[in-house]
Amino acid sequence: MSLTGDRRAAQPADEPTGGPRSGRRRRSGRPEQPAATIGRVAEAAGVSRATVSRVMNGSPTVAAELAARVRAAAEALNYEPSLVARSLALGRTSTVSLIVPDLSNPMFQDVLRGLSHAAAGQGYRLLVAESNENVAEEAILAVEARRRSDGLVLASPRVPEAELRAISDRLAPLVLLNRDLPGSSVPSLSVDYAAGIAAIVAHLRSLGHRRIVYLAGPAASTSNRERQAALRANCAAEPVCVLTELACGATFDDGHAAAKAILRSGATAVVAFNDMVAFGALSGLHELGIGVPRDLSVAGFDDIPFARYTTPPLTTASIPRNELGRQAWDRLWALLGGGPAGHDVHFQPRLLVRDSTGPVPAGRAEAVGER
């Protein structure tokens, strides 16, 4: 028995010819040829593997005639370089990962698209994972996703800061979405929810509203906390502003269910956690015979694609979701090149005044002693 024996030598010689040995794992089904490797192409072309590699990578240091021969051999064998082997040799996978809490959220869908497009421009592909299910394992998921790729874009509002800090260097190159890691050098892109809320409140005030009800999102949500805090701060700054808060949620149905409570609050304007909730509120109020914006004004947040099409079209704060993905790629690309990632960005929402907000109904402005 040969000491240099191929460990597959024990397999039955089931190849019809003495030809190429079969791939380790063969699929059932089609006859399927043995998956050409660089070695087999080299053999067929009568050159070394190094030369094949050079030809496949367009190195100019190969004589034209030889290169043609190699290409012909590659073609004939249907050769495709193994990207895994290439990744190993190069130490680079040309893949980046994106982790989002919830793929059904339009926000992250657009981030996904923006990131995917931008990354594709540099030949990078995107690995996607949703962390919705097991919040506890979010950090593990992040580490694992990062290991499969060259970099990570992480939108993870729920991982505790200490834990995130502990693994942040294992995740680098890393770009954070919608949260930051104070004192670290991890680039972070976020939306200035406070500014968006401020714009909405200013708009409502300019219409004369002094009593506002907030339909709060999930308590665990960072973005809800930010929006809520901004709302409180903005109202506190205005002596004649009354803010009511209703625990609500993040869905259409949550907003819909809140309609009666909205009326009971006595407010003249509704600020919803997001557009879906606003949308639900619109629907619930409609069923109660309340006119919007005639009797009550309603504002959302996010500017999801459908916000333009509700009846009435929704006043909301728009955030550049695609841009968020694109810029995340810019940051990550910079980090991948070893350079600095550029400044953090705090995206400013843009107030979109549509038809769901209007002046305070006559006779209700003085409810809190206005003027």
Add this chain to the structure above:
Amino acid sequence: MSLTGDRRAAQPADEPTGGPRSGRRRRSGRPEQPAATIGRVAEAAGVSRATVSRVMNGSPTVAAELAARVRAAAEALNYEPSLVARSLALGRTSTVSLIVPDLSNPMFQDVLRGLSHAAAGQGYRLLVAESNENVAEEAILAVEARRRSDGLVLASPRVPEAELRAISDRLAPLVLLNRDLPGSSVPSLSVDYAAGIAAIVAHLRSLGHRRIVYLAGPAASTSNRERQAALRANCAAEPVCVLTELACGATFDDGHAAAKAILRSGATAVVAFNDMVAFGALSGLHELGIGVPRDLSVAGFDDIPFARYTTPPLTTASIPRNELGRQAWDRLWALLGGGPAGHDVHFQPRLLVRDSTGPVPAGRAEAVGER
């Protein structure tokens, strides 16, 4: 110069200690340790690489004490096995790819989610690519995505059949969405659009409608062609059915713009290419003062999440989008195991009768000589 020289020997010895050599590519930023390899762990634990590998993979043939030592060494070095090297050795990446034409389409968003979840259950991750941009390169994209992973789910309505057939064995294991490859063994999951259209038409007929207008989707879209063909067939089967077709599109705005043409058609019912178009039509008709379903009935297709929330809520045909993704994974998983993929599935849409369809207005039923 040593013949066994490390090719990195020429690099400046910038390590602060004589310690571990640095990783080939170092990032700027954090100090960053040298990325432990299995060899370094083996060295630290005083065992062979084989033993480290066995410990990391939970092989029971390692003495408990030794295993503990290895684990301690791995821990101390912050060792994480390279998934790329692992993939190369195992001939398996534990990644599958999904290619969709358009990530903004709710249909594919749900397929993405369903597939991602299902695949995660078996430890597989998902690589996502959108082929929207360059239709011409869709086939190339598919091949490339497939090469980075172990299998492919392809929703590619526009690649010509001949071309798809030509590359289908390079793409295997492959699962097709919303198209098939007759005569091949490639599993295919699709939606029976014809059945959905038939259900809608039957519903409209039962309400007395005999004049239907179809707001056609993009001409290049396979699903539009199927819906259109089914509509023609269904109407042809009914002697007293008049079908008008309007070139429209796939967006809200397309539907909105079609409102006047709808009225001119004299039809009593509208069948839209999809929900977005129906939604737009609803809006446009509303602006023209047309009551739905009082004056005109409107039906959509797809049951996108918002269809429940339009005013009036949209009658439409629902397709099990998540299920499509899940089943795609089932098929792919079977193929990855080398087994047969199970039967093709033709998902049957479910008619959801909501409020946007109603009886033909009095006085219009006889427009085509009914009864």
Add this chain to the structure above:
DNA sequence: GCTTTGTTAGAAACTGGTTACTCAGCCCGG
């Protein structure tokens, strides 16, 4: 004509894991 320079292309080391095979050591029965 002989050295110098410049191309090419090959040999071999390298990426970081996995695993078939081998063998040392131990326990036990004959």
Add this chain to the structure above:
DNA sequence: CCGGGCTGAGTAACCAGTTTCTAACAAAGC
């Protein structure tokens, strides 16, 4: 007391590429 069976761990081949170093050869210069 010796051979056989079992266990645990090491050796080395292997996955499929990339790249450094080296050497052969040709052309150019002196």
